[in-house]
Amino acid sequence: MTNLDDLEIFVKVVATGSMSATAKSMGLSPGVVSKRIKRLEEQLGARLLQRTTRQIGLTDAGKGFYERIANVLTGIEEAEKFVSGKSTEIAGNLRISAPTSFGRMHIAPHLPAFMRAHPHLSIDLMLSDEFTDIIAEGYDVAIRISELKDSSLVARKLVQVRRILCASPSYIERYGVPERMEDLAHHHCLSAHNGEPWRLEGPRGPLVYRPAGRLNTNSSEVIREAVIAGLGIALRSTWDIGSELKEGRLVRVMPGYEGSRNVSVSAVYPSRRHLPSKVRAFIEYLAELYGPVPYWERHGEVAA
Numbered sequence: 001m002t003n004l005d006d007l008e009i010f011v012k013v014v015a016t017g018s019m020s021a022t023a024k025s026m027g028l029s030p031g032v033v034s035k036r037i038k039r040l041e042e043q044l045g046a047r048l049l050q051r052t053t054r055q056i057g058l059t060d061a062g063k064g065f066y067e068r069i070a071n072v073l074t075g076i077e078e079a080e081k082f083v084s085g086k087s088t089e090i091a092g093n094l095r096i097s098a099p100t101s102f103g104r105m106h107i108a109p110h111l112p113a114f115m116r117a118h119p120h121l122s123i124d125l126m127l128s129d130e131f132t133d134i135i136a137e138g139y140d141v142a143i144r145i146s147e148l149k150d151s152s153l154v155a156r157k158l159v160q161v162r163r164i165l166c167a168s169p170s171y172i173e174r175y176g177v178p179e180r181m182e183d184l185a186h187h188h189c190l191s192a193h194n195g196e197p198w199r200l201e202g203p204r205g206p207l208v209y210r211p212a213g214r215l216n217t218n219s220s221e222v223i224r225e226a227v228i229a230g231l232g233i234a235l236r237s238t239w240d241i242g243s244e245l246k247e248g249r250l251v252r253v254m255p256g257y258e259g260s261r262n263v264s265v266s267a268v269y270p271s272r273r274h275l276p277s278k279v280r281a282f283i284e285y286l287a288e289l290y291g292p293v294p295y296w297e298r299h300g301e302v303a304a
Helices: 004-016 019-026 030-044 060-087 100-106 108-117 169-175 181-186 220-228 238-247 277-290
Strands: 049-051 056-058 092-098 121-127 141-146 154-160 163-167 189-191 198-202 205-209 233-237 264-269
Touching: 004 019, 004 030, 004 056, 004 060, 019 030, 056 060, 092 100, 092 277, 100 108, 100 121, 100 141, 100 220, 100 238, 108 121, 108 277, 141 277, 154 277, 163 169, 163 238, 181 205, 189 220, 220 233, 220 238, 233 238, 264 277
Parallel strands: 092 121, 092 141, 189 233
Antiparallel strands: 049 056, 141 264, 154 264, 163 233, 198 205
């Protein structure tokens, strides 16, 4: 198949009447322009240009080819402008994938304002705690809470996730306040995913602690309800328990320790090039909504 760039070079040479002028305007060397024209002629099996020491002219074949290909390239340029113009419109359907709890608490409540601002936009919000293949499943953007690994996808950090150790006042009243990591051995610790270790940052750096308690579950939401009910100490994200901290239903314990600081809420999308305006607008909306200090931490319940 003929290379589109070669066609553009050919049309440019005819328009300028000069290979050197074409090379300069396109940021190429004259040698490259000459080779590309030669390659095009070899692919077509015909001479297109008649070269002399003073000027470049078209052969009969070149003239007929130019008349036809110039219109094709003009049509391509117009099509690109049309699509580019459409991509600036915040309209159509926006497909979003997000984690279940975070999506329910911190995306869904803010969609009405976003949709009122963009009345020609419809939204599909799918909540799942599994990492979906956004390209295969046709999502425009995914919100993920993780320590992102290398990927072919593009990720924009929206806000850092802070995870703290917390318990209910009733639990503290019964069992006391732990002050050191060693004290946790005498407490009921709540961990989702059946004892998944806590990766913490403490005064002496990173550490891993394996919590032990009477409740085992694979549900993070069950752990959330259990810690509020006074069944133990849990490591929870501030986005998950901000209102409980504000209302005093939960209190922070061992403030010198937090979860790993490498976890963040990020917007993940397929490509930085030709990013549709609907995706860009949604990402900017969330970035402004959450940061730099997220609203669930703006009331002073969680010390920086």
